[in-house]
Amino acid sequence: MELGLFQQQNLSLVMTAELRQAIAILQYPCYELSQFLQEQAVENPLIELSESPAFFNNDKKKALQKNKTNQDGDVISMMQPAVVSMHDRLLFQALSIPASDEIGSIIRFLILNIDQAGYLDITEEEVKKRFGISSGTFEKAVDSLHQLEPAGIGARNLRECLLLQLKSLGMEEDLAYRIADNHLDQLAARKLKQIAADLGTTVQAVEQAADFIQTLDPKPGRKLSSHSDLGYLYPDLSVIEDNGTYKLAINDHFTPKVQLNESYAHLLKSKSSGAAQYLQEHYQKLQWLQKSLEQRKNTLIMIAKEIVSAQQNFLKRGPEHLVPMTLREVAERIGMHESTVSRAVKNKVIQTPRGAFELKAFFTAKIETVSGENASSQTAKLAIKKVIEEEDKSRPLSDQAISELLASKKGLSISRRTVAKYREELNIASSSKRKRYS
Secondary structure, three states, X not given: OOOOOOXXXXXXXXXXXXXXXXXXXXXXXXXXXXXXXXXXXXXOOOEEEEOOHHHHHHHHHHHHHHHHHOOOOOOHHHOOOOOOOHHHHHHXXXXXXXXXXXXXXXXXXXXXXXXXXXXXXXXXXXXXHHHOOOHHHHHHHHHHHOOOOOOOOOEOOHHHHHHHHHHHOOOOOOHHHHHHHHOHHHHHOOOHHHHHHHHOOOHHHXXXXXXXXXXXXXXXXXXXXXXXXXXXXXXXXXXXXXXXXXXXXXXXXXXXXXXXXXHHHHHHHOOOOOOHHHHHHHHHHHHHHHHHHHHHHHHHHHHHHHHHHHOHHHHHHOHHHOOOXXXXXXXXXXXXXXXXXXXXXXXXXXXXXXXXXXXXXXXXXXXXXXXXXXXXXXXXXXXXXXXXXXXXXXOOOOHHHHHHHHHHHHOEOOOHHHHHHHHHHOOOOOHHHHOOOO
């Protein structure tokens, strides 16, 4: 070993800022891409964003015409309604509860510590320490809190939530109340015979009570959530049926168009300006951004074309006819790396005549059939779901029986373990928990 200077040639991939930007843009769904472009326009004075002409003409033109028509009309009708949160609704209700100033303060504090599901998200010790109160005063405040609507709001656990709802229905003496009070864990495990033995009643009566308990709301806070919290789906691509053929369209009207701000165009040609270097650097960033957007668009179109071409039966006949595809197969067809395809389909949505789907939903595992052809995992899941829906509920099929039935009737070669895996992904309980006694 010795110290010295040596020359050596080697190849390495340098992750430039431009390449990182292109990768990030490829992964953005259209609504996130729009936000990203807004941020870039703030940082780069050369970037000017404009609405898509089609989007502007179809939607915003109507809005402008409507506003123009209403300029001399009722101004109040043009105002957006205020957003009222769950906590605001509960605080308003609390005004009608007769309570002392101390209890009222505690109730308001408890309301502000209710999570979006409707449960009290603070411990008794924390409240007692904050207000310096006894356990009796705390319970009195909680009892007052439980008078609010909907029933079950402010519960400390699922058991209390269900009991509050049953109590509001006047069912304290019913079997359902006794089950929710003392046998909730056994009910979750569907140990109906054990519950019936403990309570001295029939399995059929326990099953009917369990059915009623399932109609209760385990998350009452959702009833008070604002509709403004709902998410809206913005598909990146659309498949349109036209006389039996399917055409592909990219929904770039949701994304603003990136172009050069003409106010700075003349400065780019001036070499005497002291800001020339600054403008040139930002102009290069603008060009890189435009190039990355074009690459994203072309990549999405190529991938979507392969999907539409392969999924003709799915588009015509439904999800049970989904053809299995892999990322590698599509990557080889379009001449790209598998990782590029994986990034491109991430968080992207495509609108089809059969509904809206994530692009990644079309890439499923292959399952062998008796005929030697391949079926998709989605086809297998739908087949499992249908078999379970048609089974005798008094004698539900085991995973092994479902596996054998799919092989004999549907020609799908699926192991018991795979059946169990797909059943759990479909949120279907095991055979022991699906058993019905009445």
